[in-house]
Amino acid sequence: QVQLVESGGGLVQPGGSLRLSCAASGSVVSIYSMGWYRQAPAKQRELVAVIRSDAMTNYADSVKGRFTISRDNAKNTVYLQMNSLKPEDTAVYYCNAEKWSRENYWGQGTQVTVSS
Secondary structure (H helix, E strand, O other): OEEEEEEOOEEEOOOOOEEEEEEEEEOHHHEEEEEEEEEOOOOOOEEEEEEEOOOOEEEOHHHOOOEEEEEEHHHOEEEEEEOOOOHHHOEEEEEEEEEOOOOEEEOOOEEEEEOO
Protein backbone atom coordinates (compact mmCIF):
# COMPACT_ATOMS: atom_id res chain seq x y z
CA GLN A 1 0.00 0.00 0.00
CA VAL A 2 1.04 3.56 -0.70
CA GLN A 3 -0.44 6.60 0.99
CA LEU A 4 -0.27 9.99 -0.70
CA VAL A 5 -0.82 13.34 0.99
CA GLU A 6 -1.03 16.46 -1.15
CA SER A 7 -0.65 20.09 -0.18
CA GLY A 8 -0.12 23.48 -1.76
CA GLY A 9 -3.31 24.24 -3.64
CA GLY A 10 -5.17 27.50 -3.38
CA LEU A 11 -6.37 30.62 -5.14
CA VAL A 12 -3.97 32.54 -7.36
CA GLN A 13 -4.30 35.30 -9.92
CA PRO A 14 -3.59 34.66 -13.60
CA GLY A 15 0.13 34.75 -14.23
CA GLY A 16 0.89 33.68 -10.69
CA SER A 17 2.63 30.61 -9.32
CA LEU A 18 1.89 27.75 -6.98
CA ARG A 19 3.83 24.71 -5.85
CA LEU A 20 2.08 21.46 -5.07
CA SER A 21 3.65 18.79 -2.90
CA CYS A 22 2.83 15.11 -2.57
CA ALA A 23 4.37 13.04 0.19
CA ALA A 24 4.32 9.28 -0.21
CA SER A 25 4.47 6.74 2.60
CA GLY A 26 4.09 3.01 2.91
CA SER A 27 5.68 0.69 0.37
CA VAL A 28 7.47 3.50 -1.47
CA VAL A 29 10.36 1.33 -2.68
CA SER A 30 8.02 -0.33 -5.16
CA ILE A 31 6.96 2.94 -6.81
CA TYR A 32 7.77 3.17 -10.54
CA SER A 33 6.45 6.65 -11.22
CA MET A 34 4.70 9.53 -9.56
CA GLY A 35 2.70 12.18 -11.23
CA TRP A 36 0.00 14.78 -11.16
CA TYR A 37 -3.38 14.64 -12.81
CA ARG A 38 -6.15 17.18 -12.79
CA GLN A 39 -9.87 17.23 -13.23
CA ALA A 40 -11.88 20.31 -14.04
CA PRO A 41 -15.67 20.43 -13.60
CA ALA A 42 -17.48 18.37 -16.22
CA LYS A 43 -14.19 17.18 -17.70
CA GLN A 44 -12.27 13.94 -17.56
CA ARG A 45 -9.22 13.55 -15.40
CA GLU A 46 -6.09 14.27 -17.42
CA LEU A 47 -2.38 13.79 -17.02
CA VAL A 48 -0.45 16.92 -16.13
CA ALA A 49 3.07 15.62 -15.51
CA VAL A 50 4.80 12.42 -14.50
CA ILE A 51 8.28 11.54 -13.30
CA ARG A 52 9.60 8.00 -13.47
CA SER A 53 12.05 6.23 -11.20
CA ASP A 54 14.82 6.97 -13.74
CA ALA A 55 13.92 10.68 -13.48
CA MET A 56 12.45 10.85 -16.97
CA THR A 57 9.57 13.28 -17.15
CA ASN A 58 6.56 13.76 -19.35
CA TYR A 59 4.20 16.73 -19.55
CA ALA A 60 0.88 17.51 -21.08
CA ASP A 61 1.30 19.86 -24.03
CA SER A 62 -0.87 22.45 -22.30
CA VAL A 63 1.60 22.87 -19.43
CA LYS A 64 4.96 22.45 -21.15
CA GLY A 65 7.26 25.35 -20.40
CA ARG A 66 5.11 26.48 -17.47
CA PHE A 67 5.04 23.53 -15.07
CA THR A 68 7.95 21.54 -13.67
CA ILE A 69 7.73 18.23 -11.88
CA SER A 70 10.52 17.18 -9.54
CA ARG A 71 11.10 14.84 -6.66
CA ASP A 72 13.06 14.51 -3.47
CA ASN A 73 13.84 10.83 -3.02
CA ALA A 74 15.05 11.32 0.54
CA LYS A 75 11.65 12.74 1.49
CA ASN A 76 9.60 10.49 -0.84
CA THR A 77 8.00 13.67 -2.09
CA VAL A 78 7.13 14.89 -5.57
CA TYR A 79 6.55 18.52 -6.40
CA LEU A 80 4.76 20.38 -9.16
CA GLN A 81 5.94 23.93 -9.67
CA MET A 82 3.29 25.78 -11.62
CA ASN A 83 4.18 29.15 -13.17
CA SER A 84 2.32 31.49 -15.49
CA LEU A 85 -0.96 30.02 -14.34
CA LYS A 86 -4.02 30.48 -16.50
CA PRO A 87 -7.74 30.30 -15.66
CA GLU A 88 -7.92 27.07 -17.64
CA ASP A 89 -5.51 25.48 -15.15
CA THR A 90 -8.29 25.62 -12.57
CA ALA A 91 -9.02 22.08 -11.42
CA VAL A 92 -8.64 19.59 -8.62
CA TYR A 93 -5.10 18.26 -8.82
CA TYR A 94 -4.48 14.67 -7.82
CA CYS A 95 -1.20 13.02 -6.98
CA ASN A 96 -0.68 9.55 -8.43
CA ALA A 97 1.79 6.81 -7.67
CA GLU A 98 2.17 3.78 -9.89
CA LYS A 99 3.99 0.70 -8.67
CA TRP A 100 6.08 -1.62 -10.81
CA SER A 101 3.14 -4.02 -10.54
CA ARG A 102 0.98 -1.35 -12.25
CA GLU A 103 -1.09 -0.78 -9.13
CA ASN A 104 -2.18 2.85 -8.91
CA TYR A 105 -2.70 4.98 -5.84
CA TRP A 106 -4.29 8.41 -5.58
CA GLY A 107 -4.18 11.30 -3.20
CA GLN A 108 -7.28 13.07 -1.96
CA GLY A 109 -6.88 15.97 -4.37
CA THR A 110 -6.13 19.63 -3.87
CA GLN A 111 -8.03 22.51 -5.44
CA VAL A 112 -6.21 25.00 -7.64
CA THR A 113 -8.19 28.05 -8.67
CA VAL A 114 -6.78 30.65 -11.04
CA SER A 115 -8.92 33.74 -11.03
CA SER A 116 -8.68 37.49 -10.75
